[in-house]
Amino acid sequence: MIKFRYSPEDNRFYLRFHFSKTLVSIAKSIPKGCYHSIDQCWSYPNDPIIIKQVLHAFAVHDIRILPKEIPKQCGILDDFFKATRERNFSFRTTKTYYSNIIQLLAFTEKLPVNVKTSDLDKYLDHLVTERGVKAASVRSARQAFIFYFREVRQQFTQLKFPRMMIGSKLPEVLSAEETSSIFNALPNRKHKMLLLISYSSGLRVSEVIHLKITDIDLKRNMVRVGQGKGKKDRYTILASSLIEELKEYLKVREYNLLLKHSYNEVRANPWLFPGSGSRPLHIRTAEAIFTNAAKKANIGKKVSFHSLRHAFATHLLELGTDLRMIQTLLGHASVRTTQIYTKVARSRLENIVSPLDRIPSAKENTKLLPDK
Known part of the structure; x- marks a missing residue:
């Protein structure tokens, strides 16, 4: 597994992987890289241009990241924001979809290109079993994933989820x-x-x-x-x-x-x-x-x-x-x-008459029944 993590101590990103001539060759090709023989890893400056090159070069090898560490300038979700602008999504919808997608990436520690349908299933199951998220929130996450992975990226062209039963709750109304x-x-x-x-x-x-x-x-x-x-x-x-x-x-x-x-x-x-x-x-x-x-x-x-x-x-x-x-x-x-x-x-509701009130004989008979 390839891990890419940020170190606040020296403000550099560290790349770790098991030895592979192919991966070493890629690591060497990225500018401003430094090999650390003791830790057997590579490090790169906290520069969005360099980081973007690392992510692009290692994406095909299923690199693992922490999304919150990646600078926004790297644009790992640029395609998402472009799609929401083109469709004139409201700020609230964009914010909700983004929140669901970024939480998925944090859960899997993957770039969007490396996400699989099994990751979606595991994450949705995690929402229900581990976090106890309500059905409406799970449905919102599903909609976000369908929009991004099926419509925008066309990564899973047949993506769909089984129908979800959502309980209907009546609001408490003020008099x-x-x-x-x-x-x-x-x-x-x-x-x-x-x-x-x-x-x-x-x-x-x-x-x-x-x-x-x-x-x-x-x-x-x-x-x-x-x-x-x-x-x-x-x-x-x-x-x-x-x-x-x-x-x-x-x-x-x-x-x-x-x-x-x-x-x-x-x-x-x-x-x-x-x-x-x-x-x-x-x-x-x-x-x-x-x-x-x-x-x-x-x-x-x-x-x-x-x-x-x-x-x-x-x-x-x-x-x-x-x-x-x-x-x-x-x-x-x-x-x-x-x-x-x-x-x-x-x-x-008050204007509805119970059917029992329409059967006077039933009420009369009830009064005549002896106590047991």
């Missing part, structure tokens, strides 16, 4: 009273408005933090969601009862920004919920705001920021809103995704 108590637990106007708009419009956390002031149409009571999940634009509703409070928030927002920035900088800041510098509010900050508010409101259910979106959809359904319209407002590609809310909408 109208619980939702209101969460809002009332927030004294900070900005934090309260963040959650109010999320619930009012059914927005994902990533969507609400990236709202711009120009996305809010106060005349039409509409919110424009630019490049939501799946890189799709859509419009959703804005509660008319929120208009005046939102106008007041915009005044407070501008005042608070003027305390830290110049007038021109404030005018140039487009974000409805500004964060540090010229960036929008960080997603982790938004999630922490919700978590703290739910805790203050003594919400016992297992909820997250996304629960506001679940509540929006469920409460609309309970009010009799058409399922297709809810699908449009949420930006779901398929109505099947929206149908989950029919299983948790309280009004729909």
